[in-house]
Amino acid sequence: MPRMTFERLEATYRLPLFDLLGQARRVHDAHWPRREVQLCTLLSIKTGGCSEDCAYCAQSAHHATPVSPEPLLEKDAVMRVARAARETGSTRFCMGAAWKGVREGEKRFEQVLDIVRAVSSLGLEVCVTLGQLSLVAARRLREAGVTAYNHNIDTSPEFYSNIVTTHTFEDRLQTIQAVQDAGMSVCCGGIIGMGESLADRLRMLEVITGFDPAPESLPINSLVPIPGTPLEHLPRIDVFEIVRLVATSRIALPGTKIRLSAGRECMSREAQALCFFAGANSIFFGEKLLTTGNAEAEQDLALLRELGLEPQAPFADVEEPLPHACRKEAPATA
Numbered sequence: 380m381p382r383m384t385f386e387r388l389e390a391t392y393r394l395p396l397f398d399l400l401g402q403a404r405r406v407h408d409a410h411w412p413r414r415e416v417q418l419c420t421l422l423s424i425k426t427g428g429c430s431e432d433c434a435y436c437a438q439s440a441h442h443a444t445p446v447s448p449e450p451l452l453e454k455d456a457v458m459r460v461a462r463a464a465r466e467t468g469s470t471r472f473c474m475g476a477a478w479k480g481v482r483e484g485e486k487r488f489e490q491v492l493d494i495v496r497a498v499s500s501l502g503l504e505v506c507v508t509l510g511q512l513s514l515v516a517a518r519r520l521r522e523a524g525v526t527a528y529n530h531n532i533d534t535s536p537e538f539y540s541n542i543v544t545t546h547t548f549e550d551r552l553q554t555i556q557a558v559q560d561a562g563m564s565v566c567c568g569g570i571i572g573m574g575e576s577l578a579d580r581l582r583m584l585e586v587i588t589g590f591d592p593a594p595e596s597l598p599i600n601s602l603v604p605i606p607g608t609p610l611e612h613l614p615r616i617d618v619f620e621i622v623r624l625v626a627t628s629r630i631a632l633p634g635t636k637i638r639l640s641a642g643r644e645c646m647s648r649e650a651q652a653l654c655f656f657a658g659a660n661s662i663f664f665g666e667k668l669l670t671t672g673n674a675e676a677e678q679d680l681a682l683l684r685e686l687g688l689e690p691q692a693p694f695a696d697v698e699e700p701l702p703h704a705c706r707k708e709a710p711a712t713a
């Protein structure tokens with residue numbers, strides 16, 4: 380049973396904007412530190428050449444996009460990016476691979492486990508998105524130190540086959556179930572602006588509100604149109620549609636982190652401020668998403684300061700501490 384039915388989601392979404400924002404803010408303040416925004420760094424550890432035909436994706440081998448296939452990154456290269464991410468204030472490190480899925484026993488899976496074990500020693504939340512997963516593979520990722528697995532349903536079950544034909548919506552749900560059965564947190568959201576209706580967006584949310592347990596985080600992406608994909612010419616979506624979806628999601632999923640994800644580069648500061656007010660409390664931070672650009676880090680920090688918001692503080696429990704220059708000073712001894 381979804382926590383919120385489609386009808387309730389729609390009634391909420393259609394409230395007068397300030398009523399919707401007020402309600403979302405009250406829910407947010409009751410569940411979250413009011414001023415905190417999590418910064419997450421994203422790294423594509425295996426780029427391009429993907430067998431799947433997701434119509435939005437720069438990394439699908441089915442579309443002639445500007446992205447060229449690259450091999451899986453070496454652990455040391457990933458660690459350099461992860462350490463830099465931590466030093467610039469990220470508390471979550473998300474690694475993406477352009478694969479249909481991974482299986483236990485595969486060499487590349489063992490390599491990813493090795494990378495995860497190393498990154499998890501840095502005291503960051505570790506999120507991976509590797510496509511389809513069996514229960515056994517999910518358990519091994521959890522043992523290696525993954526805190527959350529990102530697997531988006533992307534849109535409604537009804538609209539899904541307009542966007543992807545090489546796997547099904549049901550396949551996505553099965554992976555999410557495996558992740559939950561393995562005891563890992565789920566990060567699951569979608570994309571808006573792919574030509575879907577409002578009903579599709581709310582159906583997507585209805586499906587996600589039915590997860591048990593609720594997802595740990597919900598990334599809301601707006602389409603970044605990629606040259607060479609079937610969606611390259613779609614128009615940008617209206618900012619109030621993003622704000623309304625963030626607010627409705629906050630009300631429907633009070634304890635879920637809402638991550639303002641792809642497409643933020645094109646949002647004004649004012650639009651982002653409304654999203655934070657409406658309950659968004661996590662962003663991708665740094666110059667790049669997976670293959671496309673992101674908002675400037677300096678500008679993001681300036682915006683947070685301007686709004687009186689603060690990046691989530693680093694976690695204390697760390698095997699490999701920050702280099703001396705970045706550590707807090709010890710209290711003066713008498």
Ligand code: SAM
Nearest residue numbers: 435436476477478508510531600601602603641
């Ligand atoms: N292959 C894995 C999978 O499909 O789950 C992981 C990588 S995939 C790139 C992760 C998510 O990024 C997608 O589910 C989608 O929500 C988002 N995404 C990818 N390309 C995008 C684009 N052009 N615009 C907005 N979001 C995008």
Ligand code: DTB
Nearest residue numbers: 437475598640641668669670671
């Ligand atoms: C998610 O929902 N958004 C991120 C992350 N999960 C992996 C990816 C955004 C990708 C945007 C397009 C690109 O850079 O290729």
Ligand code: SF4
Nearest residue numbers: 429431433436439477
């Ligand atoms: Fe892109 Fe993931 Fe689809 Fe592959 S499965 S085309 S990486 S979204």
